[in-house]
Structure formats: structure tokens, C-alpha cells
Amino acid sequence: MRSIRIGSLLGIPLLINPGWFIIAGLTLWLLAFQFFPAVLPDSGRTLHIVMAVLSAVIFFASIVAHELAHSVVAKYYGIPVRSISLFIFGGVAHITREAARPFNEILMAAAGPLMSLVLGVLFLVAWVIADSSGPFGVVLAFSGFMNIILGIFNLLPAFPMDGGRVFRALVWLAVGDYNRATSVAAWVGRGFAWFIIFLGGLAALGINVGIASNVLGGIWLVLIGLFLETGARRSLTQLTYIEELNRFSLTDLMITDPPVAEADRSLESLARGVLEINPRVCYFVEDEGTLAGILSAYELREIPESLWQQMTAREAMVPREQLRPVSPSTSVSDALLEMENEGLLHAPVVDEGRVVGVIGRERIVNVLRQAGLVTG
Numbered sequence: 025m026r027s028i029r030i031g032s033l034l035g036i037p038l039l040i041n042p043g044w045f046i047i048a049g050l051t052l053w054l055l056a057f058q059f060f061p062a063v064l065p066d067s068g069r070t071l072h073i074v075m076a077v078l079s080a081v082i083f084f085a086s087i088v089a090h091e092l093a094h095s096v097v098a099k100y101y102g103i104p105v106r107s108i109s110l111f112i113f114g115g116v117a118h119i120t121r122e123a124a125r126p127f128n129e130i131l132m133a134a135a136g137p138l139m140s141l142v143l144g145v146l147f148l149v150a151w152v153i154a155d156s157s158g159p160f161g162v163v164l165a166f167s168g169f170m171n172i173i174l175g176i177f178n179l180l181p182a183f184p185m186d187g188g189r190v191f192r193a194l195v196w197l198a199v200g201d202y203n204r205a206t207s208v209a210a211w212v213g214r215g216f217a218w219f220i221i222f223l224g225g226l227a228a229l230g231i232n233v234g235i236a237s238n239v240l241g242g243i244w245l246v247l248i249g250l251f252l253e254t255g256a257r258r259s260l261t262q263l264t265y266i267e268e269l270n271r272f273s274l275t276d277l278m279i280t281d282p283p284v285a286e287a288d289r290s291l292e293s294l295a296r297g298v299l300e301i302n303p304r305v306c307y308f309v310e311d312e313g314t315l316a317g318i319l320s321a322y323e324l325r326e327i328p329e330s331l332w333q334q335m336t337a338r339e340a341m342v343p344r345e346q347l348r349p350v351s352p353s354t355s356v357s358d359a360l361l362e363m364e365n366e367g368l369l370h371a372p373v374v375d376e377g378r379v380v381g382v383i384g385r386e387r388i389v390n391v392l393r394q395a396g397l398v399t400g
């Protein structure tokens with residue numbers, strides 16, 4: 025399901041997954057017609073609904089604040105944040121790169137839960153100060169406890185959740201190898217997930233495991249466990265990709281002498297008869313001897329053949345300003361990630377200011393395909 029953009033905060037787009045609305049609706053209903061009537065049976069229905077909406081809005085803002093805290097630390101370390109999205113199980117800040125040092129990673133991962141815990145304490149303090157057991161007090165207490173739960177849940181050592189990331193950074197500090205640390209953290213995360221699933225199974229059988237003691241609580245735990253398991257397994261898969269890719273260097277995979285086209289050449293002369301022979305052709309487009317952009321078979325195919333005669337390479341190319349040059353020492357996996365983040369198919373390889381080749385996303389994905397790691 026495609027996420028919907030509802031606005032932006034500190035320049036970061038805020039996205040909502042449609043599935044989230046279902047959970048939000050369910051939560052609202054539970055609060056308005058089950059939870060608040062049970063806590064304050066003497067208040068009217070209208071008041072329960074107002075309380076539910078207020079609590080839901082506060083909780084929504086709290087999740088955004090949690091993700092924003094991750095994002096602010098990431099931005100501080102110069103790591104771009106593509107978006108913050110909210111989905112069924114909460115939120116996620118799409119941080120485009122990994123931290124360069126364990127300490128940065130710890131701060132980045134811990135910032136979110138810390139924000140939740142601080143908000144939780146603030147709401148609880150406000151509740152105590154307000155000294156109210158009426159509707160206002162109940163909403164304050166509810167918001168306080170929800171934020172505390174959010175903070176603690178995210179601190180569970182289940183990679184790729186926040187607590188798991190902190191744990192990975194600690195392992196990273198200890199063993200000095202980022203990928204090995206990811207592997208250890210992901211396996212611990214899987215073990216933890218299966219433990220939660222096991223507890224859920226016991227609870228579903230009616231055994232009191234402390235955090236749940238009935239079928240509904242049991243199913244809920246199993247779902248959370250499966251969610252954590254999937255996340256950890258995906259991280260391990262990603263790791264095998266990274267390890268396979270980094271058996272190569274960019275210079276192994278790049279094309280060192282792509283055909284060069286003058287910027288004023290017509291597409292007709294660059295595409296007709298060429299695409300059939302070389303369906304992955306990729307031109308360096310030059311303007312007065314310097315690289316002006318990259319024009320590949322992909323861009324050529326995007327343009328209807330009827331326009332080939334009148335359009336020039338300059339008009340169809342991906343201009344230099346949009347390209348993200350990589351250096352020959354960039355790891356293959358980082359180059360792929362960078363291209364995926366920027367939505368680019370090619371990147372010029374630049375060594376000390378000199379263009380030495382071009383790397384294509386297709387070429388990198390082919391490595392994974394040949395290793396049987398991806399299909400299609």
C-alpha cells in the first residue's frame with residue numbers, strides 16, 4: 025500500500041500508510057466505547073468521544089516526536105532523512121545512511137525512546153500537578169503511560185528496533201566490525217522474537233506469563249513476535265546482499281570507457297540501431313569536452329521514437345547536477361544504496377576530480393542475481 029503524504033516537519037516529509045487509519049479508527053473506537061466508559065462510567069458518551077479524540081491526537085503527536093528525535097540526531101551527523109512514515113506498528117524515520125561511528129549510532133537510536141520516556145514523565149508529572157481524577161486527568165495519565173510503554177517497547181533488544189540498534193552499536197564497539205555486529209544483533213533479535221512468540225503461545229493456552237494471560241493477549245504477543253522476527257530476518261538477508269556485493273570493488277564493476285556523445289547530437293543517431301545491439305547502452309554526454317550528463321537506454325526508451333529526430337542528448341540526459349558521483353573506494357553496497365535513495369540508475373565514478381568510469385545499478389543488481397540472491 026502506498027503511503028500518503030500529509031505534510032512535512034523540519035523539511036522532512038511525513039507519510040502515513042493507509043493501514044494506519046484502520047488501526048487509528050480501531051483505537052479510537054476502543055477508547056471511546058470501551059476504555060474510557062470503564063474508567064469514567066458517570067461521564068456521558070460525548071465526553072468519552074472527546075477524550076478519545078484528544079488522546080489519539082496526543083499519541084499521534086508523540087509518535088511523530090519520537091521519530092523526529094531520531095531524525096534530528098541523524099541530521100546533526102549529516103545523515104539525510106528521506107521521510108518519516110507512520111504505519112500499523114508505529115512510526116519509522118527513513119534514515120538514508122548508517123552512522124559512521126558506534127557512538128553516533130547509539131545517540132541516533134536512543135534519541136527516539138528517550139523522547140518517548142521524557143514525554144511520558146512530563147505527562148505523568150502534569151497529571152500529578154493537575155491532581156485530577158476527572159476526564160482531563162485520565163487523558164493526561166493515559167498519554168503518560170502510553171509514551172512510557174512506547175519508550176520501553178522500542179528499547180527491547182530486538183534489532184532492527186531502536187534497542188536492537190543500540191545493542192548492535194555496543195557489539196560494534198566491542199568487535200570493531202559493523203557487519204558482524206549487525207549479524208549478532210539480528211540473531212539476538214530473532215531469538216528474542218521467538219521468545220515473545222513462545223510467551224504468546226503460553227498466554228493463549230491460558231497460562232499467565234506476566235504480560236498476558238488470555239487468548240487475546242496471547243495473539244497480540246504472537247503478532248508482535250512475528251513482526252520482530254520479520255524485521256530481524258530482513259536485516260540478515262540485507263547483510264548477505266552486502267557481503268556478496270562487497271566481494272567486488274566499484275572498479276571491478278564499472279565501465280571505464282562508455283561511448284561519448286556530444287550534447288547537441290540528436291537522439292535518432294544515438295538510439296536507432298544502437299538499442300537493438302546494446303540494450304543497456306549508456307553514454308557520457310559531453311559539452312565542450314566536459315561531462316554534462318549521462319544518457320542511458322532507459323532515458324532513450326522513455327522518449328517516443330517520433331521525437332528522436334528533433335530532440336538532443338542534452339534534452340534527454342540526466343544532467344550532471346542531478347548525478348551523485350562516487351569514488352572508486354566507495355563500497356559497492358553503499359553505491360547501490362546511494363543510487364536507490366536518489367532514484368538514479370547510473371553514477372559517474374570520479375577519482376581526484378577526474379571521471380574514470382560509470383557504474384550502473386543494473387550491473388550491481390546483476391551480481392546479486394548471479395549469486396542467486398535475487399530473482400527476476
Ligand SMILES: [Zn+2]
Pocket residue numbers: 090091094136137178186
Ligand atoms: Zn524509534
